[in-house]
Structures are given as C-alpha cells and as structure tokens.
Amino acid sequence: MTCGKAHRSVAVAGAGAAGTLITARLLELAARCRLPLEITLIDPAPTTGRGPAYATTDQRHLLNVPATRMSATADDPDDFARWLAAHADGRVAPGGYAPRHLYGSYLADHLRQRAAIAPGTVVRVRDRVAGAVRTSGRLALRTAGGRELTVDAAVLATGSHPPSVSWAPPALRNSDAFVADPWAPGALDAIPEGRDVLLVGTGLTMVDIAMTLARDGRTVHAVSRSGLLPHGHAAAPAAPVAPADGLTGCTGLDALRRAVLRHVARTRRGHGDWRPAIDGLRPLTAALWQRLPESDRVRFIRGEARQWEVHRHRMAPATADRLAGILANGRLSVRAGRVTEAAAAEDGLRIGLADGRRLAVGAVVNCTGPQTDARRASDPLPRELFAAGLAAPGPLGLGLSTLPDGRVRSAEGPDAPLWTLGATRRGELWESTAIPEIRAQAAEVAAAVMDTLTTASPVAPRVRA
Ligand SMILES: Cc1cc2nc3c(=O)[nH]c(=O)nc-3n(C[C@H](O)[C@H](O)[C@H](O)COP(=O)(O)OP(=O)(O)OC[C@H]3O[C@@H](n4cnc5c(N)ncnc54)[C@H](O)[C@@H]3O)c2cc1C
Structure with missing residues (x-):
C-alpha cells in the first residue's frame, strides 16, 4: 500500500463486533501511514462493541468459543485471554468460555486503544443508515434521523437481521x-x-x-x-484434524457428504471424538461451499444445514x-x-x-434465528441499496453479492467504494458470523479500503444534521 498524506473519510454502518473490529483495523493502518482518517461509526445502539450477541447482561450467557480463539486480532491470539486476566478477577481460565458481556467490554477497550494512537478521529453517531447513492466516485449516505454524510468509502457491518415472523399465525x-x-x-x-x-x-x-x-x-x-x-464442546478439546486430501476431489453434495462422513469416522477412530474432524473443516468451508452448484446449495440448506449447525456451532x-x-x-x-x-x-x-x-x-x-435473506429483511437498507444499483443480493438471496476482498458488487455500473463483512457475506462464504471469521475479514477489508483511499483523490467529509 502506498500511503498518501491527505485526509480521508470512511463511514462504518454498525457498531457491533464487526463494526468495532473494522474501525480498529482502519485506525491501525492509518497510524502506520500517518494518514488523518475521519471515521464516522453509525449505529442506533447506545453501546459500541456489543451488538445483540454481547449486550446480554445475563452472566449465564457464555461465549461458545474459548477465550484463546476470541482475540480481536489473529496476529495476537492471547490478547483476549490477557484482557480477561486483567479484568475478570480470575473468573475465566485462559482456555475457558467467558460471559459474553465481558467480550463486548473487551472490544470497546480494543477500539479505544486504537483510537488513542491513530491520527484522525472516530465520531460515534447514534442513528441508522437508511440509504446511499454514488456521488462523483464517492458515497452519499442518508440516515433514518435525517443526516446526510458524504464519504470516500463506507463499510456495512450491519450483522444479522432480526428473525423472520412469517412462520407465526x-x-x-x-x-x-x-x-x-x-x-x-x-x-x-x-x-x-x-x-x-x-x-x-x-x-x-x-x-x-x-x-x-x-x-x-x-x-x-x-x-x-x-x-x-x-x-456441547468437549471439556478438554483436541486440536482440529484436517481431512487428509483437503476434500479437493469432491464435486457435488453427495460426494462431499460421503467424504465428510469418512473423515469424521476416521477421526473418531483415531481420536475418540468427532469434534476435531468438524473443526478441521473450518478453513475449507468457504471453498467447499463455493464449489457446490446452486442446486446442491439449495439441497444442503433444505436437507442437512441443521445437522451441520448443531455439530459446528x-x-x-x-x-x-x-x-x-x-x-x-x-x-x-x-x-x-x-x-x-x-x-x-x-x-x-x-x-x-x-x-x-x-x-x-x-x-x-x-428463537428461529436470523433472517438471512437480505431481500426480506425488516431493515429497508439492503432494498434501498439494491434499488440504487449499489448492491445485489448474494447467492440464494443470502446477504449481499461481494468480491473476495469484501467489496460489495454493484448491480449497475462500476463497484462503489462500499465494502461489507460478517453475516452479509453468508451467501458467498456460508460461515461468516463468528469472531474468527469476522476478525480475518476486518483485516482484509481494512487493507482493501485503505488501498483505495490512498490511490484516489481526497474529499472532505460533509455532514449535515
Ligand atoms: C446470541 C448470540 C451469541 C453469539 N455468540 C458467539 C460467540 O460466542 N462467539 C462467536 O464467535 N460468535 C458468536 N455469535 C456470532 C455473532 O454474530 C458474532 O460474534 C458477532 O457478534 C457479529 O457481529 P456483527 O457486528 O457482525 O453483527 P451484530 O452484532 O448483529 O451488530 C450489528 C450492528 O449493526 C447495527 N445496524 C444494523 N443495521 C444498521 C443500519 N442500517 N445502520 C446502522 N447500524 C445498523 C445494529 O444495531 C448492531 O449493533 C453469537 C451471535 C448471537 C446472536
């Protein structure tokens, strides 16, 4: 990345885990480049770093991933465990499962630390992004509260949609x-x-x-x-076991199912547990999903996605x-x-x-889980983006259509300076909601955004309340 010195502006919609992590990664890159970056972090929620998952105050609501795999950055895997040692009064062992509320506090601290070292600013706005249009290669965002904001780039970190109620009489x-x-x-x-x-x-x-x-x-x-x-997780989890052949030869759902069942049976024989086999599939999941023809993806969702979920999550x-x-x-x-x-x-x-x-x-x-079809979401934002030609639904209508670096594919014309991460990428990646995936996406998206910002000509952010 070539660093420019002119001031740049980015809006991040959503201040849950994904919005917090992408903002932190952008600030780190801005500090490295000494680039004055103005970030506007927009979310109607009163808190930053929580979203629905980490806002709960019920101490029985635990993370479903051990602390050692929940660090905000993959480069420093012990960061969350160290934070817990300093803040949780010994309540959580390093490889244990922390109350989710603590994780939200950790993410907010993580962002505060990054904001303190970066040039530029983070402005937190309590509002909801309601739509966007292109304007001379930039984006003009509009909020439900009537604000207008013109920025060099924007990131949608809007998470999962609330559950559908269409099943209810x-x-x-x-x-x-x-x-x-x-x-x-x-x-x-x-x-x-x-x-x-x-x-x-x-x-x-x-x-x-x-x-x-x-x-x-x-x-x-x-x-x-x-x-x-x-x-449940095993009390003493074994390391993930990758399939010997990487499942590269499988074409189609039926062949894939047979190969996965063989891998699970082999792992169970060797390790006495099926869990390491499922965990070993994690790095391959996106590639396996992308190799399936659309008809097989539909069959998977209708037939066995639930079995996958109960073993994987x-x-x-x-x-x-x-x-x-x-x-x-x-x-x-x-x-x-x-x-x-x-x-x-x-x-x-x-x-x-x-x-x-x-x-x-x-x-x-x-408790039916999130609405994954962006076309049917209760939030009008995806439909507004589709109507403006800035975005298109993802495969099978799941989330948004994206490029490999998380840039949102425009339905019309060249791609806008708009990226996304997290649940909105489910159609492209299948597994795209847990922290280990989101933190990797945050690093990739931040690098792509900064690359674009440092090669495009600058614009001062204009906010009208
Ligand atoms: C109950 C629960 C428990 C979980 N436990 C774990 C766990 O233990 N470990 C793990 O790795 N993952 C867990 N997850 C997965 C979880 O989805 C991710 O870890 C993470 O919280 C997702 O963060 P996010 O920012 O992408 O989405 P969210 O947390 O949903 O945050 C999205 C934010 O965007 C805001 N927003 C939405 N629309 C707009 C808009 N138009 N404009 C502005 N703001 C908007 C919302 O108000 C919200 O604050 C859990 C999920 C849930 C629901």
Whole structure:
C-alpha cells in the first residue's frame, strides 16, 4: 500500500463486533501511514462493541468459543485471554468460555486503544443508515434521523437481521405476548412470572433464552421442525484434524457428504471424538461451499444445514451441563414440532402444534434465528441499496453479492467504494458470523479500503444534521 498524506473519510454502518473490529483495523493502518482518517461509526445502539450477541447482561450467557480463539486480532491470539486476566478477577481460565458481556467490554477497550494512537478521529453517531447513492466516485449516505454524510468509502457491518415472523399465525404475530426478537433490548422483561413459555427454535438462541427463563413453577417448552439441540464442546478439546486430501476431489453434495462422513469416522477412530474432524473443516468451508452448484446449495440448506449447525456451532461445556440440568428436572422440554394455531387468552396464548398438542403459555419467544435473506429483511437498507444499483443480493438471496476482498458488487455500473463483512457475506462464504471469521475479514477489508483511499483523490467529509 502506498500511503498518501491527505485526509480521508470512511463511514462504518454498525457498531457491533464487526463494526468495532473494522474501525480498529482502519485506525491501525492509518497510524502506520500517518494518514488523518475521519471515521464516522453509525449505529442506533447506545453501546459500541456489543451488538445483540454481547449486550446480554445475563452472566449465564457464555461465549461458545474459548477465550484463546476470541482475540480481536489473529496476529495476537492471547490478547483476549490477557484482557480477561486483567479484568475478570480470575473468573475465566485462559482456555475457558467467558460471559459474553465481558467480550463486548473487551472490544470497546480494543477500539479505544486504537483510537488513542491513530491520527484522525472516530465520531460515534447514534442513528441508522437508511440509504446511499454514488456521488462523483464517492458515497452519499442518508440516515433514518435525517443526516446526510458524504464519504470516500463506507463499510456495512450491519450483522444479522432480526428473525423472520412469517412462520407465526397472525393471531400470534399480533399478540403482545409474542416476543418477535429475543435479543431486542428488554425483550423478555414483560414475560409473566409463574406462566409456562413456548420457545420456537431449538438452537443456541433457544438455549440462552431457556437459561434465562427456566425456574421453579414454570415449564419452558421448546419446539422446532427437527427438535435437534446443539452439541456441547468437549471439556478438554483436541486440536482440529484436517481431512487428509483437503476434500479437493469432491464435486457435488453427495460426494462431499460421503467424504465428510469418512473423515469424521476416521477421526473418531483415531481420536475418540468427532469434534476435531468438524473443526478441521473450518478453513475449507468457504471453498467447499463455493464449489457446490446452486442446486446442491439449495439441497444442503433444505436437507442437512441443521445437522451441520448443531455439530459446528457448539455450546460451552458449562452451558451444556446447565441445559442437561434443566432438561432433567423438567423445567425445559424440547421436542420436534410446528406451531399451526394460536389464539389469545386472558392469561396469555393457547397454541396448537401440528401433532395435535395444545399448550397454554404466558408468552411465545421467536428463537428461529436470523433472517438471512437480505431481500426480506425488516431493515429497508439492503432494498434501498439494491434499488440504487449499489448492491445485489448474494447467492440464494443470502446477504449481499461481494468480491473476495469484501467489496460489495454493484448491480449497475462500476463497484462503489462500499465494502461489507460478517453475516452479509453468508451467501458467498456460508460461515461468516463468528469472531474468527469476522476478525480475518476486518483485516482484509481494512487493507482493501485503505488501498483505495490512498490511490484516489481526497474529499472532505460533509455532514449535515
Ligand atoms: C446470541 C448470540 C451469541 C453469539 N455468540 C458467539 C460467540 O460466542 N462467539 C462467536 O464467535 N460468535 C458468536 N455469535 C456470532 C455473532 O454474530 C458474532 O460474534 C458477532 O457478534 C457479529 O457481529 P456483527 O457486528 O457482525 O453483527 P451484530 O452484532 O448483529 O451488530 C450489528 C450492528 O449493526 C447495527 N445496524 C444494523 N443495521 C444498521 C443500519 N442500517 N445502520 C446502522 N447500524 C445498523 C445494529 O444495531 C448492531 O449493533 C453469537 C451471535 C448471537 C446472536
């Protein structure tokens, strides 16, 4: 990268983990180049570094990745473990699973440290990016709060969309006793004490919400089409085992499935556990996904994605133990099932399931996971970008279409100075939501943005409130 000295401006939409990490990486590169960089970090949330995942204050909500793999940078893998040693009063062992709230504090500290050494500024704006248009090779952003901001480059770090509610019968969707997004601030506060609760979805979100809601005098019912629960991490995890042949010869889903099952069986024989085999696939996942023809990707999503998820995205051992406890004492019941009917009642809701069961509950919580189809998201921003020709939906409508360095592919004309990272790249990469992937993308996107900034002519940022 050739460093210029003229002042440059970047807007980052989203101040969750991805927005925080990309801002930190941009600041490091700016410091290295002594480039005065003005970054505007825009998010309606009151906090920086948290997003829904790390905003929870429930201490039972643990990271599902050990601290040693959650450092903000891959170059310094012990950074988070050192931060924990200094800030967590010995509550978390170096290879342990920290409460998620602590991780949000760590990311905010990480950004503060980078901002202190970089030339230029970070301005945090509490607002929502609502649209963008090209203007002479730059971008003019508009926010829901009526601001306009013209910048040399922008990064979308907007994370996952809230879950879809399209599965819920209208009487449920319109009920005050329906929690449409369990991670919205204060979402669980109004759930009545002493009443049973139905959680729809049986993945990691359900596990967290069940931890919070399960108590004496209440049964938490959980249903999903598969009824499958995530597996737990091993108490003493073994190192990942890569497939001997890199699975390079597999063309098509059927051949890939056979090869993966052989790899898992071989690893289980050699190591006594299937987990190292799944972990060993992680570096290959994006390439394997990209090699599948579209029809096979659709078959994978419909047929076996859930099996992949429950083996790949696992619970901390302490979470798995707690879950086993509430299942054993009957505070939680998990089954395969589908909501087909709902009716309001004086004390909550009456729910009918496809197998004929009836439940009387005080609340229903939507734990079905994020809406991954950008065309159907509740946030209008992706549709605005599609309409402006600045972006196109990603493969199968998942997230956005992107180039390998995270630049958003324009639907019309040359690509705008617009990049993205995290969940918006799911269609291109499949696995694109956990910190180990996001921190790698943050480094790549920051390098690409700075390359563009240092070769283009400068513009002063113009903000009008
Ligand atoms: C409950 C839960 C637990 C998880 N646990 C782990 C874990 O233990 N380890 C791990 O590696 N990963 C975990 N993950 C995955 C998690 O998605 C990532 O680690 C990370 O938090 C994603 O960060 P993000 O910034 O991409 O998205 P988010 O955290 O969703 O943040 C996106 C931010 O963008 C803002 N935003 C959205 N739209 C706009 C807009 N139009 N304009 C401005 N701002 C906008 C939102 O307000 C939000 O603050 C977990 C996820 C969840 C939901």
